Amino acid sequence: MGTVAVQGLCKSFGKVQALDGVTLDVPDGSFFVVLGPSGAGKTTTLRAIAGLDKLDAGSVRLDGRDATADAPAERDLAMVFQNYALYPRHTAYENIASPLRARRCSAAEIAAAVERMSSLLHIERLLQRRPAQLSGGEMQRVALARALVRRPRAFLMDEPLTNLDLKLRVEMRTELTRIHRSLGATFLYVTNDQVEALSMADQVAVLKEGKVQQVGTPTEVYERPANQWVAGFVGSPPISLLPCHAEGDRLIGAQGWTLPRPRWTTAEDGRPLLLGLRAEDMSVERRGHASLSGELYGLEPLGDRTVVDVRVGTEILKVKARPTVTGTPGEQLQVTVDLDRAHLFDADTGLSLSEAGR
Amino acid sequence: MAVSVDEAVSTGPARDRTPPARRFGGRGRSVLEVALLTALAVVMLFPVLWMIETSIKENRDVYAVPAEFFGFTVTMDHFKDVFVAPDGGRSDLSVAFLNSAVVAGVSTLLATVLGVPAAWAYSRFAVRAKKDQLFFILSTRFMPPVVVVIPIFLMYRQLGLIDSKLGLILIYTAFNVPFTIWMMKGFVDEVPAEYEDAAMLDGYTRLQAFWRYTLPLLVPGIAATAVFALIFSWNEFVFAIFLTSSDDVRTAPPAIAGLIGGTTTDWGLVAAASVVFALPVLVFAYLVRKHLIAGVTLGAVRR
Numbered sequence: 001m002g003t004v005a006v007q008g009l010c011k012s013f014g015k016v017q018a019l020d021g022v023t024l025d026v027p028d029g030s031f032f033v034v035l036g037p038s039g040a041g042k043t044t045t046l047r048a049i050a051g052l053d054k055l056d057a058g059s060v061r062l063d064g065r066d067a068t069a070d071a072p073a074e075r076d077l078a079m080v081f082q083n084y085a086l087y088p089r090h091t092a093y094e095n096i097a098s099p100l101r102a103r104r105c106s107a108a109e110i111a112a113a114v115e116r117m118s119s120l121l122h123i124e125r126l127l128q129r130r131p132a133q134l135s136g137g138e139m140q141r142v143a144l145a146r147a148l149v150r151r152p153r154a155f156l157m158d159e160p161l162t163n164l165d166l167k168l169r170v171e172m173r174t175e176l177t178r179i180h181r182s183l184g185a186t187f188l189y190v191t192n193d194q195v196e197a198l199s200m201a202d203q204v205a206v207l208k209e210g211k212v213q214q215v216g217t218p219t220e221v222y223e224r225p226a227n228q229w230v231a232g233f234v235g236s237p238p239i240s241l242l243p244c245h246a247e248g249d250r251l252i253g254a255q256g257w258t259l260p261r262p263r264w265t266t267a268e269d270g271r272p273l274l275l276g277l278r279a280e281d282m283s284v285e286r287r288g289h290a291s292l293s294g295e296l297y298g299l300e301p302l303g304d305r306t307v308v309d310v311r312v313g314t315e316i317l318k319v320k321a322r323p324t325v326t327g328t329p330g331e332q333l334q335v336t337v338d339l340d341r342a343h344l345f346d347a348d349t350g351l352s353l354s355e356a357g358r
Numbered sequence: 359m360a361v362s363v364d365e366a367v368s369t370g371p372a373r374d375r376t377p378p379a380r381r382f383g384g385r386g387r388s389v390l391e392v393a394l395l396t397a398l399a400v401v402m403l404f405p406v407l408w409m410i411e412t413s414i415k416e417n418r419d420v421y422a423v424p425a426e427f428f429g430f431t432v433t434m435d436h437f438k439d440v441f442v443a444p445d446g447g448r449s450d451l452s453v454a455f456l457n458s459a460v461v462a463g464v465s466t467l468l469a470t471v472l473g474v475p476a477a478w479a480y481s482r483f484a485v486r487a488k489k490d491q492l493f494f495i496l497s498t499r500f501m502p503p504v505v506v507v508i509p510i511f512l513m514y515r516q517l518g519l520i521d522s523k524l525g526l527i528l529i530y531t532a533f534n535v536p537f538t539i540w541m542m543k544g545f546v547d548e549v550p551a552e553y554e555d556a557a558m559l560d561g562y563t564r565l566q567a568f569w570r571y572t573l574p575l576l577v578p579g580i581a582a583t584a585v586f587a588l589i590f591s592w593n594e595f596v597f598a599i600f601l602t603s604s605d606d607v608r609t610a611p612p613a614i615a616g617l618i619g620g621t622t623t624d625w626g627l628v629a630a631a632s633v634v635f636a637l638p639v640l641v642f643a644y645l646v647r648k649h650l651i652a653g654v655t656l657g658a659v660r661r
Contacts, residue, residue, distance in 0.1 A: 052555050072558035079559045085552035087571050102561030146560075 002186035036207035255313025276343035412629035436630035454613035465530035473538025545579030
C-alpha cells in the first residue's frame with residue numbers, strides 16, 4: 001500500500017502564502033507529478049508531506065491514517081532532494097546504506113540491498129567514492145539509490161532531474177519510468193518541466209501560487225486545460241490566446257478577424273473571451289474553412305519542425321509547420337484553424353468554456 | 359601576543375574569498391606594503407623579543423645600561439623559578455598556571471556544550487523574535503568587564519562564589535556562550551539543512567540527524583570557536599583580579615601582575631612567567647589559523 005492524501009494544506013512564510021488549500025489524492029502505485037512554475041509551492045507541498053515543515057492548516061493522510069503530526073522518520077517515506085543532499089563525508093556506499101542503518105538492518109542485509117540498488121542504477125564502481133568525487137549525474141543516481149534502497153510507502157522526488165544536462169535528463173526520464181514500473185511503488189514527483197510531467201506521469205496536478213489548478217492525466221491536462229493559465233503553462237510552444245467575443249454564429253476577434261463560432265461553446269454573446277489555439281491545431285500549409293489572415297513575423301526552425309510566428313493584429317500566433325516551410329517576414333499569410341480542437345476561456349475568470357458542449 | 363575576541367569575530371567563517379592579488383592591487387604598491395608591514399612587525403614584535411630576552415638574562419644584565427641585546431649570559435634559572443618554589447616545592451606561579459588551565463578549559467567546554475546546540479537551533483528553527491534574541495545575547499558582550507565587575511562581586515559574595523574557581527568558570531562561561539553562539543551560527547548556516555532533512559527521512563530523529571551528519575561537519579568551526587573562547591578565558595584579567603584573592607585559586611594573569619610591585623621586582627621571573635603564559639596562546643592561535651584554512655569546505659550540494 002502507498003496512498004498519500006493531503007487536504008487543505010496551508011503554509012505561509014511571513015507575508016508569502018506558499019500553500020493555499022492544496023488538496024491532492026495520490027493513488028497507490030501511481031506516478032503522480034506536481035507541476036508548476038518556481039514559487040508555486042511544489043517543494044513546500046512535498047516537504048509538508050515528508051513532515052519536514054510545520055503546516056499552518058491542513059492534514060496529511062498516509063495509507064488512510066492521519067500522519068499530520070508524525071515525525072519524518074515515522075512516515076515511512078523516502079525523498080530525493082533537488083540538490084541530492086548526499087552526506088559529504090560519507091562514501092556513496094554509506095550514503096545508500098544510511099536509511100537501512102537508521103532502521104538497524106544487519107550488515108548482510110545492507111550489503112545485499114546496496115548491491116542490488118547499485119546494479120539497478122549502474123553505479124557499482126562509484127560506491128567507494130565521496131560525493132565530491134562524483135559528477136552531477138552520478139550524485140543523482142546515488143541519491144536515487146539512497147531513496148530506492150528501502151521499500152517505503154511512497155517516494156517523494158523534488159525536481160531530481162533539474163540539475164542534470166539535457167541528454168542525461170532525457171535518459172533518466174526513461175530510467176525513472178522503468179524503475180517505477182518495475183517497483184510498482186507510489187511516486188510523487190515535483191517538477192517545473194512540463195515535458196517531464198507529460199512524459200512520465202499517470203496523473204498531473206498543476207500548481208500555481210499555492211493553489212491546485214487542475215488534476216488529471218497528462219492528456220487531460222494538455223487537451224482540456226481547466227483554465228487559461230494551465231493552457232498557457234502546459235505545452236511548447238505555448239498556446240496562442242486571442243481576445244474575442246461570440247456574436248450569433250460567429251466569433252469576432254478584438255483584432256478584427258471573424259471565425260465561425262465553434263459548435264461546442266456555450267458562451268453567451270458579447271462576453272469577453274479568449275480563443276486558445278495550440279501550435280499543432282493551426283496550419284499555414286493546409287487550407288480549411290476557418291482561417292485567420294495575418295503576416296509572417298518570423299520563423300523558428302527547430303529541426304524536426306518549424307514554428308511560424310504569424311502576426312494577427314497585435315497578437316503573435318505560434319503555428320507549427322513542416323521544417324521545409326519558407327517565407328519572408330511581412331508576407332501575407334492565411335492561418336487555417338482547427339476549431340474542433342480550439343479552446344475558449346472566459347477572459348475575466350480565465351476558466352475554460354470548452355467542456356460544457358464537447 | 360594575545361588574539362583578541364574582536365579579531366576572532368571578524369575572521370570567523372572565512373567568507374572573504376577574494377584572491378589576495380586583487381585585494382592589494384598590483385606590484386607597484388608592494389614596496390610600500392612591505393615597508394609598512396615591516397615597521398608594524400617591528401613595533402609589534404619588539405616587546406615580545408624583549409620579553410624573551412629578559413627571561414633568559416641574569417638579573418644584573420636585566421638592569422644593564424645601555425641594554426644588552428647580544429652577548430649576555432644565558433640562564434634558565436627564571437624558568438625554573440616559575441615552576442619550583444625556593445624551598446623546592448611547587449611555586450605559587452605553577453599553581454596559578456594550573457588554575458588558569460582548569461578555569462579556561464572547563465569554561466570553554468561548558469560554553470561549547472551550551473553554545474553549539476543553541477547556535478544550531480538559531481540557525482535551523484523559526485524562533486520568535488530571533489534577531490532580537492540574538493542581539494540581546496550579543497549585547498551582554500558590549501559592556502567592558504570593569505562595568506559589571508562590582509555588581510558581580512556583590513552577587514558572588516552573597517552566593518559564596520568569591521575566591522573560587524567555580525565562580526571564575528561561571529563568569530567566563532557566561533561571557534563565552536554569546537560568542538560561541540554567534541560564531542557557531544555562522545558555521546551552522548554554512549551547512550545545508552538538507553543533510554538533516556535527508557537523515558530524518560532515512561529514519562533518524564532530528565537530534566540524531568544533527569549528531570550524525572551536521573555535527574561532524576561543524577568540527578573545524580567548533581575547534582576554532584573553542585580556541586578563541588579558550589584564549590579569552592586564559593587571558594582574562596579584570597574578573598580574575600577582582601573575584602579571586604588566594605594563591606591557590608588565583609589564575610596566571612593576576613598572579614604575574616602580583617609579581618610587580620613591592621620593594622624589588624624580579625623582572626627576569628616576570629618575563630619568564632609571561633613567556634610560559636604566552637606559549638599556549640601562540641600554539642592555539644596557530645591551531646585556529648589551520649582550522650580556518652581547512653575551514654568550511656563542504657561540497658556535495660549543488661547550489
